[in-house]
Amino acid sequence: MAGWTGAGLALFALYLQISLTGRIDSDGANSALQAWDLIHGHLLLHGWLFGDATYYWFELPVNGVTQLIFGLGPLAAHVASALVYFIVTGCSVALAIGGSGGAARLSRAAITVTVLATPLLVAATVWTLIEEPDHPGTSVFILACALLVDRLGDCPRARPASRRWLPLVICVVLTAGELSDATVTYVAVPAIALTCAYHMLAGRWRSADAAVLLAAGASLPLELLTRALMTLLGGYQMAAPRSQLAPPGQWPGHLAIMWLDLRDLYGAFAGPGTTLGTAGAALGLICLLATIAGLGKVAWTWRRATRAEQVVAVVIIFNLATYVLSQVPTHDGAREISAVLPCGAVLAARALVPGQLTRRFSARVAAACGLIALVPLAAAAARPQASPATGPAPGDPGDEQIAPLTAWLEEHGVSYGIGDYWDSSIVTLQSGGRVAIRTVDLGPRPDGGGLHAYVRGWETNALWYDPARHDARWAIAGIQRSRYSVRTYESLFGRPEAMYRVGSWIVLEYRANLLTEIWPVG
Secondary structure, eight states: OHHHHHHHHHHHHHHHHHHHTSOOOHHHHHHHHHHHHHHTTOTTOTTEEEOSOOOTTTHHHHHHHHHHHHOSSHHHHHHHHHHHHHHHHHHHHHHHTTTOOTHHHHHHHHHHHHHHHGGGGBHHHHIIIIISSOHHHHHHHHHHHHHHHHTTTTSTTOOHHHHTTHHHHHHHHHHHHHHHOHHIIIIIHHHHHHHHHHHHHHTSSHHHHHHHHHHHHHHHHHHHHHHHHHHHTTOOEEOOOOOOBOOGGGHHHHHHHHHHHHHHHHTOSOOTTBTTHHHHHHHHHHHHHHHHHHHHHHHHTTTTSOHHHHHHHHHHHHHHHHHHHBSOOOTTOGGGGTTHHHHHHHHHHHHHSOSSOOHHHHHHHHHHHHHHHHHHHHHHHTSOOOOSSOOOOTTOOOOOOOHHHHHHHHHTTOOEEEEOGGGTHHHHHHTTTSSEEEEEEEEEOTTSSSEEEEEOSSSEEGGGGOTTTOOOOEEEEESSSOSOOHHHHHHHHOSOSEEEEETTEEEEEOSSOGGGGOBSOO
């Protein structure tokens, strides 16, 4: 136990170092602000307008816990990001080592970590997998359910008394996952239902499988009821998930995009910002091929496969299938299929390492697997640290350093203002809440009389724009990359009282409260 604890602490330390080499932008900053509201008693997040996923039941609480220790700021966000990925890794390892012992457990754990760490050799993929509360964290719900389903009959420690509670626990976990991310609805629920239905038809553990099948189905209306109750009590609002099917004629093209995104997800390409270059890309390709081999092994030995192997295999198939059949696929959409990575790591470890190793080679195999796992971890952690708030990370053409702008605003006593999405909440996070910059969007007026500024209906809080609560007399205009120029603000709010050049930004100072000119959600 001491050895596993020490290895876990070392792994978390490496993940944290890797997180510090990445960047945080306004997406991650908004999640940090949501978590800040949670720990200050706003449990229903009244006023918040979420995107198509909330991450309400996992990432936000983890973020809140770190803020209780470190306060609101980039450090807490980095620690939370590393902790989320560490928990994903822990759940994956727990699944991978099932049914093994001794050196085989160590070897499987090391292979699992290798598959999850190799994509972190790519600077941009660090942002996808770790830096933002996103779909990778949703894997915790999926992996937790696979662990629970596995206890129905294949795990020798599963006692009849404990199995009676499994359907209820699975229902609760699925409901929480569905409230956080629709991926659980469209991937995890059908995967568990299909696995249990197979075992029912095969005549094995009929009553327990039927109970879990009913629990998975019951989680769907329970999630709708819970969300409706939260809304009735004044809770957050959210955009509808994108779940439309694409025309069949687009599916072949989506297959090609899916393969490219799989390579991105596994780090199986050599490009700008790829640590170890071709060697790192080769390792990523090996991990991807090992996942395919693991998936093939489960399909070939389906009747003898454990429930855990069956669930994670079906999760991979469902995640890829829904991606191909939907209108979502893009050339940077690896996050949409991120559940494939931890599930694939589990199958790869189980396929490459048998449950028991012969004594003659066990120590050598375990040592070799451990050394291989250290390669991507050490190389990714060796990158220079990025800005405490936002990148660009080395080799990642991301956001410009926001720290100089934040420092200037603090020095000049700016406490409240408006700006473009990418220049707003990240400033608020960087300053620890001392400077609040709120996002505004631009759109045509309903009467056709030009543009108007309105509250962005995505990852923002409607209460921020109440002129009776807040006084915003500052606006942030960009010189190069911002959508909003000085001329844009002047057309909306008139000529400012003063303008200041700060790096790549122009800070505009007005006499009147700009919030009085901002329309509700457009």
